[in-house]
Amino acid sequence: MTTVSNTTLADKNQAYWNGEAKSVFKDKWNDTATQAKLMDYACGNGIVTMSLHHLFSKCIGIDLSDGMLDKYRATAATLGLPESRMMAVQGNILAPMVQTTSPPLDDEELDCFDLVEICMALHHLDDIQLATQRLASRLHPGGVFLIIDWATRGSLDINEHASPDAVHPEHHAAHTISHDSFTGEQIVSLYDGCGDVRFVLADRLSDVPDARSGKMQLFWARATKL
Known part of the structure; x- marks a missing residue:
């Protein structure tokens, strides 16, 4: 005699996932981060590392400022990442002579990165050509x-940075800024010799109180080292 079960697929899923809920998200689904390494240059509090750390086995945040490095370490603590996964070091890519990072890292640790990124800091560097060359290396x-x-917006009537006064000179950080914004042509030229170059503008403006109109436009640019 055949017995007909009244158990639905939904019932089976409910019973199974009730039992698996505690452990299912602890399992590693892939090993893509096994040997991948990220350099977060001028890292600040590590906003990019926060978003991408799960893709990398090691994230190294580099900054000139001890205060910013403390923020990066605090982010690592919040994420529950040990120093072996997310570490902060003091360094200057534009130093006229090779300098040892603090704490010191050997050449192997500071080479062969899978991703090098600089977020909201290129405008603080005086020689962007040299900086990007050294970072790419x-x-x-x-x-x-x-x-x-x-990004520098197209026409002068709406361009946030048509003059050096676009960032108000009385702003407490104005003296630390060397470039108010960048055109797509400027950024693409920095990637000379690289492949798969892309430059993408944000689809909306960001509120920036210290800009003349109060709004500016972000860009994302990437290229692959050949």
Whole structure:
């Protein structure tokens, strides 16, 4: 005699996932982060590392400021990541002579990155050509170089940065800024010799109280080291 079960697929799913809920998200689904390495240059509090750390086995945040490095370490603590996964070091890519990071890292640790990124900091560097060359040199062939910063908007009547006064001179950080914004042509030229170059503008403006109109536009640019 055949017995007809009244148990539905929904019932089976409910029973199964009630039992699996505690452990299912602890399992690693892939090993893509096994050997991947990220450099977060001028890292600040590590906003990019926060978003991408799960893709990398090691994230190294580099900054000039001890205060910012403390913020990066605090982010690591919040994420529950040990120093072996997310570490902060003091360094200057534009130093006229090779300097040892603090704490010191060997050449191997500071080379062959899968991703090097600089987010909202390129406008603080005086020689962007040299900076991008030196950052790109830290990638392995096939590695990706990502830049996120402010874009110069097309026409002068709405351009936030038509003059050096676009960021108000009385602003407490004005003296630390060397470039108010960047055109797509400027950024693409920095990637000379790289492949798969892309430059994408944000689809909306960001509120920036210290800009003349109070709004600016972000860009994302990336290229692959050949």
